[in-house]
Amino acid sequence: MPANLPPVYRKSEEEYRRAQSTVEEISCLEKMLTLIPKHKGTEHLQADLKTRLKEARAQAQSEKSSPAKGRSFRIPRQGSGTVVLIGAPNSGRSRIVAELTNAEPEVAVYPFTTREPFPAMMPCGGALVQLIDTPPIAEGHMEPYLINYVRSADLVLLCFDGSSDDAPDETLAALEQFERRKTLLAETTGFDEQDFSRLRVRTRLVLTRAGDEDSGMRLDLVRESLPRELSVLAAELTDEESCEALRLAIFEALNVIRVFTKTPGKPAVFEDPFTIPHGGTVEDLAERVHRDLAEKLKFARVWGEGVHDGQSVGREHVLFEGDLVELHT
Secondary structure, eight states: OOOOOOHHHHHHHHHHHTOOSHHHHHHHHHHHHHHSOOSGGGHHHHHHHHHHHHHHHHHHHHHHHSOOOSOOOOOOOOBTOEEEEEESTTSSHHHHHHHHSSOOOOOOSSSOOOOSOEEEEEEETTEEEEEEEOOOOBTTBOOTTHHHHHHTOSEEEEEEETTOTTHHHHHHHHHHHHHHTTEEEESSOEEETTEEEEEEEEEEEEEESTTSTTHHHHHHHHHHHOSSOOOEEEOOTTOHHHHHHHHHHHHHHTTEEEEEEOOTTSOOOOOSOEEEETTOBHHHHHHHHOHHHHHHOOEEEEESTTSOTTEEEOTTOBOOTTOEEEEEO
């Protein structure tokens, strides 16, 4: 029997996936248990949720009674989305961050240059996207915190050096390490309804040094062995046009739209857009602006696609890229 999970539950599921602390996880799990439909098709998922809630509560209690540990490398979420870059040594992760942001991560020809996660903000059409460079994944070794980074990411970039004969095996070995930990690098994000511990995470395979004459052959070797299809973004990071194309492709893969807000009685200023998921509503925008605003929202006026200029709409009205919205409480 299918689970037929409603959108409001799916939204809570996303909040749980992105939780930044055990306390947040507990709150999300409790909410999910109240929202999940109670029928035979969800019995297994309900049991999974109760088990995870029990484990999270035990973890929270342990954290309270245990002394503070070393650095956790917890990075607050920022911008329109969080994009985590992973890959083998010298796969181009740090170079991508250096070319697409104003940050200056250490970039060198020798391996293991990146020793700690390095966040930076990538501008794109007025919006900002958080890129997180991470230490390389070597055969038999991966930093433990990378699992949580990847599972909570909006997008993962699995970087692959098109100029290296070792890259195909190294890339597949990195992917396999995540597979063993029930983290499946896939085309879209979502939990397995039959096994809540298994999570697909939206991933793009980024071919760096794409200008190498044998990069296509090496890419084919990887794609033939992938457990599932992944979209490929090819980039030659010495070329400005290629970098800009990669920037736009990353933003597009986040599956969000830019929406502008306007204060009632004041002229529109098309700067600093908010971003919401494709298919997002006025209510989603209000929550993005401020939770209290979403609760008090009465209606909105919208200028943009599918409406008359300044048309009054309700909170369920679906917004489009570039819409201008005036929120009223």
